[in-house]
Amino acid sequence: MTQSFSGKTAVVTGAALGIGRETALLLGARGARVIVSDINEDAGAAAVATIEAAGGTAHFIRCDIGDEAQIQALVEQAVTLGGRLDVMVNNAGIGGKPAPLHEVSNEQWDLIIRIDLTAVFWGQKYATLAMLADGKGGSIVNVASIAGLGAAPTLGPYGPAKAGVIQLSQTGAVEVARAGIRINAVCPGWTDTAIIDNMGPDARTKLLRGIPLGRMGQPAEIAELIAFLASDAASFITGVAYQIDGGIKSV
Template sequence: MLHGKVAIVTGGAIGIGAATAKILAAQGATVVIGDINQQAALQTTEQIRSADGHALFQPCDVRNEADIQALVQFALEQGGLDIMINNAGIGGQPAPLHLTENHNWQRVLDIDLTGVFWGQKYASQAMLATGKGGAIVNVASIAGVGGSPNLGPYGVAKAGVIQMSKTGAIELASAGIRINAVCPGWTETAILEGFEPSAHERMIRSIPLKRMGTPQEIAELIVFLASPAASFITGAEYIIDGGITSM
């Protein structure tokens, strides 16, 4: 389905990003993984190649605008840029907003919001220059849909990602560039590593399906939205949370 396409996945070394990169490659895309975790990114790249897929690694810290510009340019050198997955993100240090340290607030927004802004901005410019359109999927969270106790900076950043996706989608629809946001609920990723086991249990009890999502499940939705099968979908926020936000 994606043969001949070039896709970028930020934060593509592990978790949802790695699962997304593998599915994109399995569907025929050339995948450029941008990440600060070089060892894990190279492992994921090799796994894709071992499965006869096409993948390359480009070091990228999404806090650095020049890194994202270089990442987009690297993709263009591979033949273009058709798909941009802005996935890189962190959870930050849990705390009530009134006790949140300024440096934690700024770090989360730099990575989870400004990094996505730069990814969307420079991918959009590249797609406009080629004139072929494209698809951008921004990974937000259900934390950006409602209140997020003890995860305020994360929730604020993800709410911004949803708004940015919708705004960009309207602005670029006429150019054939589709932009959507995916909003996962609790998912088995590294972001949860800082939580106590009791917190994990409470999370699972809060989910109607009584389990957490997997990176593979989130990645399947991301790739669908990036594919021609979703050609009439833009400006949407897709919640994938096991039913939490329906309660």
């Protein structure tokens, strides 16, 4: 079994920065044609340049995952560029303003649910349809969070959205398993990216106290798990939500 992606086409959403960027770089280094997708065009282009400088093949496609038509077009363009879609990593997501659930406005609820859950549904749906169309299977990895595994106080709609991503992955996996399509979720704990910076100046220090391994995850460490699950090395794994969190048992 191999972790090579030679001859395969992989889409990564939110691939300009953070976990998505490291995933795109790793898939590129392992031979995939990588579709780097994001709303941040400059950082997306930089990720493509980094993959190409390392000898890989990559394209940037602008896609706001909050718009269903853009996700559908992203998958269609990936199929055109690569001949088929082998891997879809639904990674892009946002954290939102910290607040207990009873203080969350409908606008904040709608935004987070749309970006962190509904968009993953669209990404999984159009990737599945593309993979079913040519009958050769594929692998979908959805980026959830440990916040989706239990209580996630003050993270507002983020926990409910990520719990939905886990359910979406498990249900879809059973529905399309016989078509050779695997769907898994990854549940990172606190990882050193811009999402943490956006939680405020004291967030890092507070969060570190609760991590048994005593440090945050690095985006490249999360990328290793995503790439493994996307690869043929994980050929008997589907419908699973993997924790990668430095030992945290709750948020």
